[in-house]
Amino acid sequence: MKKIEIKLKNCQYSIIYSNIEDAASNIIPNHLKGSRAAIITDINASKKYLPILKNILLKLNIKIIEIILPSGEKNKDLKVANKILDRLLKEKFERQDTIIALGGGVIGDLAGFVSAIIHRGVDFINIPTTLLAQVDSSIGGKTGVNSIHGKNLIGSFKQPKVVICDINTLSSLPKRELLAGYAELVKHALIGDADLFTYLEDNVNLIFDDKKILEEALIRSANVKADIVMKDELEDGIRAHLNLGHTFAHAIESASQYDGTILHGEAVSLGILMAYKTSMMKGICSNEQVNIVERHFKKIGLKTTFGSLLRKKLNANLLIDLMKNDKKVKQGYINFIIPNKIGQVSIRSDIDQKIIESVIDTTLSS
Ligand SMILES: NC(=O)c1ccc[n+]([C@@H]2O[C@H](COP(=O)([O-])OP(=O)(O)OC[C@H]3O[C@@H](n4cnc5c(N)ncnc54)[C@H](O)[C@@H]3O)[C@@H](O)[C@H]2O)c1
Structure with a gap:
């Protein structure tokens, strides 16, 4: 067992x-x-x-x-x-x-x-x-x-x-829910296991049809989370890495009033991409890394753009306002988990609001 x-x-x-x-x-x-x-x-x-x-x-x-x-x-x-x-x-x-x-x-x-x-x-x-x-x-x-x-x-x-x-x-489980779960699975690879991301890339067409591959990916991904939790049970530091994409995602979910338009995992996949775009605009990760992640999300079937229903409900001001309510705000600064490269992230509180507005606007119009 x-x-x-x-x-x-x-x-x-x-x-x-x-x-x-x-x-x-x-x-x-x-x-x-x-x-x-x-x-x-x-x-x-x-x-x-x-x-x-x-x-x-x-x-x-x-x-x-x-x-x-x-x-x-x-x-x-x-x-x-x-x-x-x-x-x-x-x-x-x-x-x-x-x-x-x-x-x-x-x-x-x-x-x-x-x-x-x-x-x-x-x-x-x-x-x-x-x-x-x-x-x-x-x-x-x-x-x-x-x-x-x-x-x-x-x-x-x-x-x-x-x-x-x-x-x-x-x-x-309905396919939409499987995909929503995959967003958190791949998140762990992007945070702390670049080899797992390669495994996911290699098996992107098989993962939902081959139980052995899914089980291997699931356990490797769960191990990334387990290791982080064991280092920082109460989120005083490194555990915040698990929030990659979540500052955006929680604001998107809150704006949608949990009416089912967007699932948590779907909001997370959009949030992860927005975090990669923020990182690129801040000059941290390369455009190529953003493209690799975006291509992977598209291949598996994850959301990379907002649907028309959400576009009507969202704008940059509303999302930024909601982000300021998030638990990740410390002394008024929004903390973002920003990718350095695939498999590595860091906590940043120095992201200019103009970059965030621009990332939200480009994602809303794509
Ligand atoms: N505590 C944490 O550390 C943590 C981490 C990530 C996410 N979350 C939370 O998890 C929640 C999202 O979880 P979720 O995506 O599992 O949502 P969920 O619990 O709403 O389940 C998704 C859907 O699948 C159905 N379902 C459940 N099991 C099924 C099965 N075996 N077969 C068919 N249908 C089934 C449910 O009825 C529901 O309709 C969010 O509230 C999020 O904030 C918590």
């Missing part, structure tokens, strides 16, 4: 690559303190995988509370978190009970957040079922919800007891 070990100052846990059946029979029960678990999932992830998970756990005499939410980013807010808390408290959820997230990044972030605050913290197990969640959001313990003031502004660090990644769950 393949595993990644996450070793932090105060805890240690594994990301285990296993199918849900084996995990429910042999792994999850070993991580439960009590005999009850709440499975928090959404309408799509629950269809196929909730019955499998639930039936096995029930046979092992584990009592289950199931909470099935509607799907989508607009549910990642305090109102929905509060509804979950109400339901759990009504069911007399106790401190030794465990919360299990079964779903994508929205479910993982919400369920993780609830597990951080209910009874001042209960155990949390994450079973990510999207590519984005397997390669990124399930690793590292960031949990939280969006606010009307911006994305992920309310939250907590809460490390899981164990993460179960069943790559087979990706077979029911």
Whole structure:
């Protein structure tokens, strides 16, 4: 069984690559303190995988509370978190009970957040079922919800007891969601593993058809994130590198009011390209590097331009205003993660607003 070990100052846990059946029979029960678990999932992830998970756990005499939410980013807010808390408290959820997230990044972030605050913290197990969640959001313990003031502004660090990644769950994922997840997968290569980027370039036409290639790419990408999280659990420094493209992406998502016009991963792919263009305009990375990344995104099918719906909603002033609300602002300066070259980035707070305006305007008009 393949595993990644996450070793932090105060805890240690594994990301285990296993199918849900084996995990429910042999792994999850070993991580439960009590005999009850709440499975928090959404309408799509629950269809196929909730019955499998639930039936096995029930046979092992584990009592289950199931909470099935509607799907989508607009549910990642305090109102929905509060509804979950109400339901759990009504069911007399106790401190030794465990919360299990079964779903994508929205479910993982919400369920993780609830597990951080209910009874001042209960155990949390994450079973990510999207590519984005397997390669990124399930690793590292960031949990939280969006606010009307911006994305992920309310939250907590809460490390899981164990993460179960069943790559087979990706077979029911719509292509658009797979691509959105790929944006975070390739982001890790662009931040810290140029060889992985070469592997992705070499396999760009096969990755979604060949499970072995996808698994290799997924685990190598997850390792980049795991290494960074182990060096800087609470984002005092290098962990901010993982935000490549996210200052732009969060502003784009916020402006779209999470109405589904643009998915998180799609906003990230646009944000990454905008970060490369910013770097080129600042004289850091070469035009050729920008072209290599843009060509790769086009080959795989990722967004490189805004669609007409978004163009109507966005302009440079609005996006810059929203960026100023982002967590990456320090003492009024917007911090950008800027690529130096493929496989290496740095944190910069010296990017002239005129460059950002120009990058947004050129991207909006392309
Ligand atoms: N905590 C972190 O470190 C971190 C990192 C990156 C992203 N995120 C967050 O993750 C979220 C995005 O995650 P996401 O892209 O997984 O979105 P998501 O959770 O909304 O899932 C995407 C869609 O896929 C459906 N789905 C889930 N699993 C499925 C399956 N196996 N088969 C069919 N459909 C399935 C969901 O119902 C949803 O419609 C954002 O809120 C983002 O902010 C968090």
